[in-house]
Amino acid sequence: MTRRDATLGWIRVWGRAARLALAVAVAGFSPASYTPHTRTVALQQIYFTAWQVLIRFTLFAALLGLVVVQITVSVARDFDLAAYALELVLRVLVLEVIPLLTALFVALRSGAAINTEVALMQVSGELDGMRAEDMDPVEREFLPRVLATGISVTALTILGCGLVLVTAYLAMYGFSPWGFNEYSRTIARVFDPPALVGFALKCLAFSLAVAVIPVAAGTEATRQMRSAPVAVMGGMVRLFFALGLIEVLALAVKYV
């Protein structure tokens, strides 16, 4: 494969993802898309993606928060910068690390599954069969999965961040209520309106990437069985790069 072919292939797969995102968005804005079937698939997908991992994921987030807060606070005390420790923790953990980890986690678990599922649908000819029966696979199969994955990423991010906020308070002040004012001031300093808007936009971008890229990659499979692993691998790599790119862009916009 020449360099030109590689570039063309790169444009083609990203163009496919963009087209799928547009198609899903169009379907999402059409009330006719919300059939009982769509709803059932979406509910199932949310259950598998978010509910099943909720306890483990939140425990992991809490543990991470606890460890990071403890390390940061003790190091900051050594350098006489304890006043900045909490702010640093909130900025790093809540605004950056937890959303990225959540997106990666969902991508690894459900993203890979959806990618494979869609690839197998393609291999088995299920999608072609739907098209032959004049049913839109985007509306029927892709929209609920994309919606459910997006909602799951958002929900896990919000719950994880909320738990880290609580953990950070407890790690910093213990069960004393007297740290509340200082904590509130730090929260107010960190979560100013631009930061909140940026946070929301970044979560949306993560959700979109995790939801759309695996599905788009799954449709790249052909009727041959051997095409499925290639499609899954390509999709997961692209998803990883997309998440990294979003994070880097968000950081660049905020701090550069």
Add this chain to the structure above:
Amino acid sequence: MEREPGVTALPKNLQFRVGLLLGLTLMVAIGFVVYVLYARGVFEARQRLTLVADNAEGVSIGMDLTFSGFPIGRVNRMALDEDGRARIDIDVPRKDARWLRTSSVFTIERGVVGSARIRAYTGNLQDPPLADGAVRPVLRGDASEEIPRMVATLRTVLENVEQMTAAGGSLQASLANLQAVTERLAGRQGALAAVLGGDEQAKKVTTAIDRANALLASLSAVSQRFDGVLGKTDQRVFGEGGVMDSAQRALAQANGILGDLRETLKKADQVLADAQQVGANAKAATTDLATLRAEVDASLRKVSGLIDEINRRWPFERSTEIKLP
């Protein structure tokens, strides 16, 4: 797509669980947004304070205004005014505004590490409270601004030190001198040589001291002899049988002699009166006259002898100088 049974079991209350998850998420999200709004002071009454600074470097939006170490306000907006000075708008919650009085002083302090700090100091809490929208000047104390000046001073100091320590510098010369001095100190003449600058001078000084010692010894002998002389003089003049004693005795004798003389003169008076009275009887009187004459002669001899005695015994009349042996 319908999932094959056995691969993943779906719970019966799937809808409820998903609803619970979404509800919880929504609750956390809304609760967090409300909490952030509360933390940012959206729900409490605030008043505005504007600080005017020459330089707002290190001040950022969201920074705290502290009073006694407690944050009582937050920087809300910063802008340059018409005169090119920085206007820092600070939101102070009403409940914390009571710490700010018309006499309050505001400072921006900047440490080497960390951002600047805006502090308020209120000397008298009885003063009238600061009005809403008050505009106050702010004093600036900047540790990092001191650093260049400190470095410049330090460089001068280091240059001086370098000059002093350079080869041929004054410090080296001083050290060399010090070494010479300590060598002399350790030498035979010791500290004297070190102070006087050489063995020759030190020898002269020791010789001078020896001479002075000898002189003192002879002076001591002289004073001893002088003591002896004084003792003798005392004895001669005031002692028993001394000059004073003799003089006293001579005076007593003189007194006695004068008394005799007076008696004699009285007798002479009487005799003369008798002579006058019995002038006629000259012949008879002649005998008495001869006796009288003998007596007068004797008295005169005594007086003469007395005077001689006095002259002999009273040495001061002849010479007032006392010759010491």
